[in-house]
Amino acid sequence: MAFTRKQLGIPYALFLLIFVVLPLLVVLYYAFTNGSGQFTFENFAQFFTNGKALGTLLYSFVIALITTGLCLLIAYPTAYFLAKGRIPHGAAWLLIIVLPMWINFTLRLTAMKEILSFLEGNLAYHPFLNTIIGMTYDFLPFMVLPLYNTMEKMDHQLIDAARDLGASDAVVIRRVMIPLSMPGIVSGVTMVFLPAMTNYVVLDMMYNSTYIMGSLIGSYFSAYNWHDGSMISTVLLLLIGLLSWISKKAGADTEEGGAIL
């Protein structure tokens, strides 16, 4: 018995409907209604006039930004050498970097905590630093993998050609390598930046008791305040949408650039 493409798509469409679309509608309903079920923009206005919520947004943004920057800084050269460095047993090295992903991340962080305690003495004095270290450690593989995949497909001859034509190392990196690996950078950044804004488990485990977006939403829900909690989720969703749109655009632009090259 043969299935048409449409029929094969049914399970996934159902999944999307029940677990993505419906919950989203519920969130939107709560975000734009008040306690008595009437439509209102008040929750929306409240978020943008609430210094604490904005402070949390800023704090989450800064954490996510630094984490993403660090991940990129570490992952980029690593991925390059793994993909193009002609080092022996490259695949094995890649495996070593990806391996931690197979272990539950709370376990990994617990181990990380012990090492940091050994180095710092009392962890509680550096909650921000430890959060960044924990997040970077946690998200690094998500940055390495997409970068590795793009760089593996990158034509090395283009780099040689640029060199032959007299480009310095800096110019090669800036004008050839980065544009060519842009799709990997974009997907790596999306995979790190967005979860880093809400991952409060790392903060909890690193004894950082300042809220980030995830914990702020949770705190509203546990105080039975569905409306404000849903509004924050909606704002976060819009932000994520905006960022994905920007990164998609960035990705598309570089593809054109690549063609010109």
Place this chain on the structure above:
Amino acid sequence: MRRRLIAGLVTVCMMIPLVGCSGKEQEASGEIVLRIANCEEYIDEGDWDEEETIELEDGTTILGENALVDDFEEWYEETYGQKIRVEYSTYGTNEELYNQMSLGDVFDVVCPSEYMIMKLMKEDRLMPLSETFFDDSVEENYYSRYASDYIKGVFTDLSMNGHTISEYAGCYMWGTLGIVYNPAELTADEVAHYAIFMNPKYAKQVTMKDSIRDSYFAGLAIRNAEEFQSEEFLAQPDYRDVLSERMNDTSQDTVDEVEDILSDMRENVYSLETDSGKADMVTGKVLANLQWSGDAVYTMDQAEEDGVELAYSVPTECTNLWFDGWVMMKNGIEEDARKQQAAEAFINFLSRPDNAIRNMYYIGYTSPIAGDADNTLVYQYLDYNYGAEDEEEAVAYDLGYFFGEDAPHVINAPEEQMNRQLFTQYPTEEVLQRSVVMRYFEGDANDRIAQMWTNIRCFDVKKLFRK
């Protein structure tokens, strides 16, 4: 378990979809279906090792072979001649339970904490216990017969909407709020006050729970510390009422002052821990931790296994007398007499002294069941746990308020137990004199305190400009 939050790990609620067990089906099979929701890990689940058998002085042996819920089904059929099936599910926190029920889950019997019981009473969602439940002449009415008069008294003193808690709830576990500490590093005087959490001498070496209500309680106690310990205050004839009123103060001014105290405290403490407190005390990273007595016992037991001795202190300002209790939900029971009988029988079955002991052993919390002059199992269990082997070095520990003066009530325990597990599980009457039940914060008060907590926890943008 009520007091043990498992951080981060997404709690998988074992919500059994209740589709398909409609009333008609029940009638057809003649089987009662009782839907029970309880905190996680908050009942004996059986499967003990043979060597865990509890052998009491009068020859009684207690061993949890099967889960208590299974034993109940069997006992109910033997006793009442009716088949029963328990649908047992669990939740992580009181708020989770409340949210589940708001979203449409229906239960017959649930086990919330005191403030949630009050909230449910306020919303008129609870079914009162029947008159038969309180009839002492019925053999199976174990709760009414064996629960400590002291706890029963607390339940009749507390009221909401003109009804007392005792009309609706059977106490399951109870205890105090206090400080677990490392006696090798801290003196008893230092841990006799909640202010230890603000002491710069122990900066980043003491830890608090990540809990709004508990933190508010500690902050309020610090705010009122001096007054609470003054002689005039203690000498007032209605001392306990005044104390209770002051510790349930949620006026804006008070909340603001507590916010300042807790903001400072957050800077001083190691963390607002969710589930790391125990491990950090064993490794010595943390010297003192605010905990519920039930969890404190567990922490001390675990530390002992690792060769670290910890102790428990109840601050002199006051303590929070907390309890979890079984209540029946109106929308579950639906005035079905058979169901109500089964629900009450469940509460009674858990209150049978041997079952109470099984739960205490399994969970580490303290049951309100005391027994009487004829049934001294709980007293024997205490003696079995804490009784001194060397009578000469023993100290007489008087628990008359709990067991009643007519029943055996003095444990001869080693001196070290005076600030360890025995004291934690069963505080002295003197400690309970300064205990307060923290009520449910209604409407605006709840919003004020929730807002206070958010203020403390959120990153303050103004901080950037101040520097």
